[in-house]
Amino acid sequence: MLSRLATRPHTRVGVAGAVLTAAGLVAIAVGTFLPWVRSGSVLRDSYQSIAVIRTFKVLDGNPLALVIDAWTLLIPAMTLCVIVYALGFRRSSATISALIAIISGTISGAATVLGGGEEVRLGIASIGPTTTLVGAVLTFAGVVAIFAGRRGRATEDAGGEP
Amino acid sequence: MTYPGGGQWQPNDPNQPGSGGFPAQQPGGYQQPGYGQPGGYPQTGPQGFPQQPQTGPEGFPQQPQTGPQGFGQPQYGQPQYGQQPQYGGLPAYGGVPPKKRGKGPIIGAIAAVVVVALGVGATFFVLNRSEAGSGGEDNPTQAATNLVNSLSQGDVLGVLESLTPAESSLLVDFNAKTTKRLQELNVYKKDADPNKLHGASVQAENLKYDEKGAEKVNDHLTITKLIGGTVTLHADVNDLPLTEDFMDAAFPDGVSSKPTDEKIDIAKAVKDNGEPIRIATVKVDDKWYPSLFYSVADYALLDAGKKWPTQSIPNNGAANAGDAVKELVQAAINSDVERVIELLPPDEMGALHDAGPALLDEIGTPAATNVQVTKLETESADAESGGTRVMLKEIEVKVDGETYHVTKDGDCYTAQAQGETQKFCAADVAESMGNSDMKPELKQALSHLASGMLKNTGVVATEVDGKWYVSPLRTYSELGLTALSDLTPDDVIALVTAK
Numbered sequence: 001m002l003s004r005l006a007t008r009p010h011t012r013v014g015v016a017g018a019v020l021t022a023a024g025l026v027a028i029a030v031g032t033f034l035p036w037v038r039s040g041s042v043l044r045d046s047y048q049s050i051a052v053i054r055t056f057k058v059l060d061g062n063p064l065a066l067v068i069d070a071w072t073l074l075i076p077a078m079t080l081c082v083i084v085y086a087l088g089f090r091r092s093s094a095t096i097s098a099l100i101a102i103i104s105g106t107i108s109g110a111a112t113v114l115g116g117g118e119e120v121r122l123g124i125a126s127i128g129p130t131t132t133l134v135g136a137v138l139t140f141a142g143v144v145a146i147f148a149g150r151r152g153r154a155t156e157d158a159g160g161e162p
Numbered sequence: 163m164t165y166p167g168g169g170q171w172q173p174n175d176p177n178q179p180g181s182g183g184f185p186a187q188q189p190g191g192y193q194q195p196g197y198g199q200p201g202g203y204p205q206t207g208p209q210g211f212p213q214q215p216q217t218g219p220e221g222f223p224q225q226p227q228t229g230p231q232g233f234g235q236p237q238y239g240q241p242q243y244g245q246q247p248q249y250g251g252l253p254a255y256g257g258v259p260p261k262k263r264g265k266g267p268i269i270g271a272i273a274a275v276v277v278v279a280l281g282v283g284a285t286f287f288v289l290n291r292s293e294a295g296s297g298g299e300d301n302p303t304q305a306a307t308n309l310v311n312s313l314s315q316g317d318v319l320g321v322l323e324s325l326t327p328a329e330s331s332l333l334v335d336f337n338a339k340t341t342k343r344l345q346e347l348n349v350y351k352k353d354a355d356p357n358k359l360h361g362a363s364v365q366a367e368n369l370k371y372d373e374k375g376a377e378k379v380n381d382h383l384t385i386t387k388l389i390g391g392t393v394t395l396h397a398d399v400n401d402l403p404l405t406e407d408f409m410d411a412a413f414p415d416g417v418s419s420k421p422t423d424e425k426i427d428i429a430k431a432v433k434d435n436g437e438p439i440r441i442a443t444v445k446v447d448d449k450w451y452p453s454l455f456y457s458v459a460d461y462a463l464l465d466a467g468k469k470w471p472t473q474s475i476p477n478n479g480a481a482n483a484g485d486a487v488k489e490l491v492q493a494a495i496n497s498d499v500e501r502v503i504e505l506l507p508p509d510e511m512g513a514l515h516d517a518g519p520a521l522l523d524e525i526g527t528p529a530a531t532n533v534q535v536t537k538l539e540t541e542s543a544d545a546e547s548g549g550t551r552v553m554l555k556e557i558e559v560k561v562d563g564e565t566y567h568v569t570k571d572g573d574c575y576t577a578q579a580q581g582e583t584q585k586f587c588a589a590d591v592a593e594s595m596g597n598s599d600m601k602p603e604l605k606q607a608l609s610h611l612a613s614g615m616l617k618n619t620g621v622v623a624t625e626v627d628g629k630w631y632v633s634p635l636r637t638y639s640e641l642g643l644t645a646l647s648d649l650t651p652d653d654v655i656a657l658v659t660a661k
Contacts, residue, residue, distance in 0.1 A: 029284070032288075037319070039317045039318050039319040039320060040312075040315045040317040040318065040320070041315045041317070042312070042315050042317040042319075042320055044319070045291075047288050047291040047292040048291060048292075050292040051291065051292050051293055052319050052323055054292070054293070055323055055327065055330065056322065056323075056330060056331060056334045057331060058334065058338065068292075071292075072288055072289060072292050075281060075284045075285050075288050076281065076285045078281060079277070079278055079280075079281025079282060079284075079285065082274055082277045082278055082281065083274070083278055085274075086270070086271070086274040
């Protein structure tokens, strides 16, 4: 049977993890659309910034170009998470969420550190990377909770306390 | 078979006829486990008698289960592995009604569908938004407006993005590489942004165009005309991201220059010149971009009293970078200006291709020189300014029957002519330029400067649509970068403090 939802009820920890993960993914998604690059009085979100990078070909032939490509796949990956979760494959969904959190968290963390604050005329803006970083942390915490919930159930099945 | 309850007949259902009125039980009254029972095998214990301990498919006794069935799930209302689903049947716990499914799953499914739909939509939006080349506009006036709006907002990235892709690439590559090199030489601070235009800014306000007066030269070139607004140019040496070490060495008494601001009233300038400010816009891949080089060429033609030619000089590149340089050298020696233009990159030097016929008219037909290149060998390397740097290895030239032969070995050149041989190396440059009073560190700096230039100087060729062309602008950029290539931070201090 394709869906495993009916056979796997939620535990409290699992539900809390799922909610946290969902909130984190939403924050990541929103963060990518917030300002990442400031140039003069113009603010660009992460995707517009990627367009500029691609236009100038500054990463042509550089392995970092793969990171740029991966970034544009965050939203599709989040959509995949929802589909996989809806079908009841929670651990798979949590694993994909963890990957999203790691990738987005690493990039946004680096951008947050390198950000020049709001006073710079040309540089990294802070709100986009910070929001994405918070989302990544929430997502990762949620994923941990989902797996922790699973561990608790496995203990019960092995004869532990219900 | 169905029974009055409406469910399917269950072999261990207490309501089934012949079941003896007792539920099938494990010894000790334990409920039979969901996974312990052989799949699909109904229990067939003697009717009315207690069942024998049940064995699994292999004949092993089943372990009695003490917890809830399956993974702790309630048995009722849910399908189990190896058992017939009991939907609609009476509950296995006897008397506990099946749980009713609420609207939760339906709402959840709808929410999931909405999220997926949003995700798919957002995916297309994101992929479109992150596409390269978003700086172009649908018409020439919008393209020019885009440029001046970016200028007005101090948006350096927007300015670079609004220019034609080839021009922006040229400027970005040069600025980025130069900034990086100057950082390595401790001239620029480590945090200097390689994408920033340092020390100067431009601000434009209330710009107006004469849209009706725009001149359409051909299908890919339109001259837009700026007639109003103000442009303020700001320059300040103090804005340059120079290190303290460099500032102390170069300006021991401090920087005396003050920031300069020049405000240009476009309407007044138009009135004084009797001509609007002309901004050339070109069409690249169905998008319009303002072009620096076309604008320069447009003003050059205007000054010469000529119009844009109706025909262009076609681009006709060479098979590889080395051939492009060789053919260009031969064309230059032959005074074949048309062939020289053919070998220039159509993306960067499109303006020269389009204005070329007018240039040929102006130059006329120069007399061919009596020079013949009999041998030209080159070596190639990646250029720092982008493209391929083609460097001389060996050249033999005949001039008026006399043969001149030059070979390169590292930073040394050996020339042979009229029976004489002369070798010239980077170290000789410092000797020939200085005198005995020259400081050793300055001598070394000059030697490094010459070494970088003699070792790495070459001509840059770029590939466009599978053909190779010689890029004069990248060659010029490369010259500056190669001159700095062997210098050290100490050399820079020695050079700027030399008196």
